[in-house]
Amino acid sequence: MANIAQLQAFAAQNAFDMTAPMDHEQVVSFANLWLPAIRFYEQERFHPILFRDLIEMVEAGFAELPEAARAQWRVGRRTNVAGVGVSRTFDPPVVCVPDGLVTTSPSGPLLPAHQVLNDGSAAADALGHAEVGASASLSHGPSFERSNRFFGAVETLAGGNEAAPADPFVPRAQDAGGAPRINVHASWKNLLDLLEFELKVDAAPSYPPSALRGFDVAGLLWTPVTQPPQAHPAATFRNALLALIASHKEGNLDESLVNAVPGWRFNWKVWRELTRFAFLEFSLLYAYNDFDRYQTTPFENEHEGDDEGFCLVFERAQIELALASADPQLITKVAPHSIITSVHEEWQDADQLRRFDVPWVPPASNPDAIPSDAMALTVYVAGGSHATYLTPGQHDLVDFGDTWGMVGDGLLVVVLAGPILVIALLVSILDHFIDTEDFTSDDGIHTGPDTRIEGDPQGVPCALSVVPLSGDRHIYQPEFTRLLSELSFPGKLGGTSGLFSKSSAMSPKTARYFRKLLRAL
Amino acid sequence: MMWRSVFLHEFPDGRIRSLQALAGKATPASLAMTPEVDAELGRYVLAVSGDQVFDYGLDRPLQAIVGLSVRARLHFPYRRSSRVPVVRVGPAFELALQPEPMPNDAPSRATAVLRVAGANPVGLGTVVDYRRPHARYVDLRVDWHSSGQARLLVDGRLAGYQHSVAVGLSLGVDRIVLGGRPEFAGPPGARFMLSRVMVRALSERDSLGPLVKGLPDIPADDPRLARCRKRVQAELGTTLMQLRQLMARFHASTSQPWTSQGPGDGPFQAVAREAHEAALKAGLALGRTLSDPEYPFDELLAALRDFLVLVRGVLPVEFKALADAQSASQGLSQDCRELLERAIGADPGFERLSKLMRAIHELIMDVAGGH
Numbered sequence: 001m002a003n004i005a006q007l008q009a010f011a012a013q014n015a016f017d018m019t020a021p022m023d024h025e026q027v028v029s030f031a032n033l034w035l036p037a038i039r040f041y042e043q044e045r046f047h048p049i050l051f052r053d054l055i056e057m058v059e060a061g062f063a064e065l066p067e068a069a070r071a072q073w074r075v076g077r078r079t080n081v082a083g084v085g086v087s088r089t090f091d092p093p094v095v096c097v098p099d100g101l102v103t104t105s106p107s108g109p110l111l112p113a114h115q116v117l118n119d120g121s122a123a124a125d126a127l128g129h130a131e132v133g134a135s136a137s138l139s140h141g142p143s144f145e146r147s148n149r150f151f152g153a154v155e156t157l158a159g160g161n162e163a164a165p166a167d168p169f170v171p172r173a174q175d176a177g178g179a180p181r182i183n184v185h186a187s188w189k190n191l192l193d194l195l196e197f198e199l200k201v202d203a204a205p206s207y208p209p210s211a212l213r214g215f216d217v218a219g220l221l222w223t224p225v226t227q228p229p230q231a232h233p234a235a236t237f238r239n240a241l242l243a244l245i246a247s248h249k250e251g252n253l254d255e256s257l258v259n260a261v262p263g264w265r266f267n268w269k270v271w272r273e274l275t276r277f278a279f280l281e282f283s284l285l286y287a288y289n290d291f292d293r294y295q296t297t298p299f300e301n302e303h304e305g306d307d308e309g310f311c312l313v314f315e316r317a318q319i320e321l322a323l324a325s326a327d328p329q330l331i332t333k334v335a336p337h338s339i340i341t342s343v344h345e346e347w348q349d350a351d352q353l354r355r356f357d358v359p360w361v362p363p364a365s366n367p368d369a370i371p372s373d374a375m376a377l378t379v380y381v382a383g384g385s386h387a388t389y390l391t392p393g394q395h396d397l398v399d400f401g402d403t404w405g406m407v408g409d410g411l412l413v414v415v416l417a418g419p420i421l422v423i424a425l426l427v428s429i430l431d432h433f434i435d436t437e438d439f440t441s442d443d444g445i446h447t448g449p450d451t452r453i454e455g456d457p458q459g460v461p462c463a464l465s466v467v468p469l470s471g472d473r474h475i476y477q478p479e480f481t482r483l484l485s486e487l488s489f490p491g492k493l494g495g496t497s498g499l500f501s502k503s504s505a506m507s508p509k510t511a512r513y514f515r516k517l518l519r520a521l
Numbered sequence: 522m523m524w525r526s527v528f529l530h531e532f533p534d535g536r537i538r539s540l541q542a543l544a545g546k547a548t549p550a551s552l553a554m555t556p557e558v559d560a561e562l563g564r565y566v567l568a569v570s571g572d573q574v575f576d577y578g579l580d581r582p583l584q585a586i587v588g589l590s591v592r593a594r595l596h597f598p599y600r601r602s603s604r605v606p607v608v609r610v611g612p613a614f615e616l617a618l619q620p621e622p623m624p625n626d627a628p629s630r631a632t633a634v635l636r637v638a639g640a641n642p643v644g645l646g647t648v649v650d651y652r653r654p655h656a657r658y659v660d661l662r663v664d665w666h667s668s669g670q671a672r673l674l675v676d677g678r679l680a681g682y683q684h685s686v687a688v689g690l691s692l693g694v695d696r697i698v699l700g701g702r703p704e705f706a707g708p709p710g711a712r713f714m715l716s717r718v719m720v721r722a723l724s725e726r727d728s729l730g731p732l733v734k735g736l737p738d739i740p741a742d743d744p745r746l747a748r749c750r751k752r753v754q755a756e757l758g759t760t761l762m763q764l765r766q767l768m769a770r771f772h773a774s775t776s777q778p779w780t781s782q783g784p785g786d787g788p789f790q791a792v793a794r795e796a797h798e799a800a801l802k803a804g805l806a807l808g809r810t811l812s813d814p815e816y817p818f819d820e821l822l823a824a825l826r827d828f829l830v831l832v833r834g835v836l837p838v839e840f841k842a843l844a845d846a847q848s849a850s851q852g853l854s855q856d857c858r859e860l861l862e863r864a865i866g867a868d869p870g871f872e873r874l875s876k877l878m879r880a881i882h883e884l885i886m887d888v889a890g891g892h
Binding site: 390428 | 523719749753
């Protein structure tokens with residue numbers, strides 16, 4: 001667990017705290033207050049689970065199988081035995097890292113091999129190994145059949161095996177009492193504190209790879225005023241920014257500190273938004289994305305492991321004001337500035353943002369109302385893709401990427417591959433595919449605050465876990481070692497590695513939400 | 522997805538800026554507009570009229586657009602006889618609604634009218650029939666492709682079809698305009714409500730994207746390759762044009778203009794439906810073939826054969842002429858070929874694509890030969 005110990009030591013040395021002035025208990029209360037209702041599509045087979053379910057549900061499911069039935073669910077990997085590729089199978093799930101190139105015959109091609117880190121040991125223990133980096137993977141085998149075997153819903157609310165509106169599939173994961181459960185993670189992040197921590201990590205030599213990182217927005221703060229841009233070491237930008245953050249926190253912002261980077265203009269608008277906002281992020285983890293099964297178009301993505309979510313944006317000043325007041329209930333009157341969803345890839349620019357009226361004013365008919373009740377936020381999760389939307393129904397999947405720009409010189413390679421008539425024929429056929437759509441609905445499983453699912457036949461309780469990121473209680477403290485090894489796992493959440501379909505790593509969407517927010521302001 | 526998104530406004534809140542679009546700017550007058558809550562719908566909508574249009578200009582206008590798909594969810598209470606623009610996409614594409622005149626101003630129908638590139642406007646079909654029960658908001662969708670096909674869908678159902686609209690044209694798109702001045706002066710205050718607008722576009726070569734993905738990179742700055750690229754782009758453009766002309770003739774031969782009022786035998790002959798299904802099947806099989814390096818070619822080749830045989834059956838002479846012309850085509854010059862082969866080296870993805878292309882070429886020649 002070399003990586004984990006290093007992560008813990010660094011956080012301790014740098015007074016980790018992303019939530020001040022809120023302590024962990026206050027974050028927990030606030031996250032529970034603002035947990036929206038979440039509605040899934042009726043055909044959804046894979047509902048949100050915990051990271052540890054990716055290991056434990058597979059291990060338990062595999063252990064239940066009679067020995068004769070196990071072979072088909074073992075995961076095959078080519079291993080490296082002194083430069084020779086040897087194919088072996090392993091009990092699922094497997095934690096793998098690349099292990100060089102091998103041959104399988106004297107004149108055969110070089111092929112990639114893998115080392116299985118949990119060969120004969122527990123998968124959970126392998127997560128924090130020093131070898132685990134971005135090219136690692138945790139996999140129970142990359143196919144719908146395998147994910148369905150261990151995670152897929154087996155029956156509908158009415159006990160059938162075909163889901164229908166108001167008779168959706170029941171989540172497979174169960175709580176200790178055997179009732180279906182849905183898990184959601186929440187995290188509170190002061191953006192400026194998060195940026196400061198990222199900058200300190202950047203400066204640290206040999207900080208281990210961690211999926212908790214990724215707030216890569218410092219570049220948005222600087223614009224070159226000359227072409228070509230004046231060159232400086234990365235440390236020049238970083239140190240200027242760290243000094244600026246320190247002066248801001250001391251309540252004595254020294255704007256001249258940005259002059260430490262000659263030839264570059266500082267973007268004060270981005271700075272204002274970084275200091276102004278905190279995010280309450282909700283993360284939903286799924287064992288499988290079977291978006292392809294909902295589509296009639298080619299090239300849609302289907303992969304093992306899926307990390308999705310949405311985010312509520314709050315103004316820090318309102319939080320600070322409420323917490324400084326003598327009225328302990330004032331915090332419940334703070335309303336979000338906006339909500340941001342995540343829809344497929346960031347480059348498609350399809351995420352949705354809805355702004356709310358700030359400050360929130362209670363309706364005249366109910367002056368004692370609190371905004372979380374009155375606004376009654378609902379988020380809809382699209383079938384298969386798990387993209388999040390703010391309304392039920394069909395959603396044209398937007399993609400503002402420049403397709404032709406991506407083709408570029410590839411055209412020459414395609415023409416080298418075959419006659420132009422063939423290319424033109426394939427292009428003409430692909431022209432037929434106009435639509436990709438997501439589907440959301442009110443008719444599937446509902447989860448969210450207890451008050452919103454009470455008496456609801458489609459309601460499943462939401463187990464909300466708040467990731468501790470506060471000074472008094474945080475994930476890098478020793479009592480959270482297991483959680484840290486899970487949520488910091490930098491590898492891919494699955495073994496899908498096709499041309500169009502790929503498993504990806506867990507990655508906080510904070511930077512993505514922030515870029516979306518900036519574009520909207 | 523081959524068709525690129527250009528513009529989407531769903532009016533999620535009371536801010537006109539809450540839209541998703543290619544980079545661009547709305548005019549100051551447009552930014553002064555404010556979505557309002559439609560109490561019955563319980564959502565924000567935008568009221569537009571001849572005097573109040575929402576005009577969004579693209580920073581980088583799109584060129585060589587051969588397909589446009591426009592969708593609008595709208596409430597159109599305007600029943601006078603002037604044609605009212607709903608969505609304009611660039612200077613050459615306008616979707617309008619035309620209320621049908623009635624002697625006593627009594628409610629009648631509103632018809633979708635499409636104008637592409639200065640050609641005479643084409644009535645596509647009925648969007649709202651005021652004489653029958655109808656929802657306040659309708660989902661209107663028009664898809665046009667330069668092979669000539671234009672479809673109108675209302676609330677998801679085909680409501681109109683034309684097969685020869687602006688055949689072979691490619692358009693520029695510099696802006697999206699919602700609303701517009703009626704053809705003739707409308708009554709004061711005439712306006713309609715938009716709850717959602719989406720525009721998608723297909724450029725001449727967007728559909729190449731999936732073929733290119735995963736192929737090896739080649740040096741971008743070699744001037745000799747720049748010359749190769751120019752030549753190849755021209756030749757591909759010509760071939761695509763010929764193929765789209767062929768498909769336009771196929772559509773004209775196997776379908777007829779149609780609206781929900783008739784003709785009773787529908788817009789498409791059986792052969793058109795079969796060809797469409799075969800093309801969809803081929804597209805899906807192509808997706809699987811390109812995505813999975815071990816997926817066999819058989820499914821794709823079988824679907825392509827079905828499609829090509831149907832096209833050849835309708836246009837035997839034209840099909841053979843196209844195949845013959847192409848078999849004489851040079852494609853890449855020898856020096857380009859050698860340059861590229863050196864740059865690419867041995868690449869399994871490229872080898873597989875070459876093998877697939879050769880198999881499809883043999884199939885085309887086989888079908889052109891009458892097999």
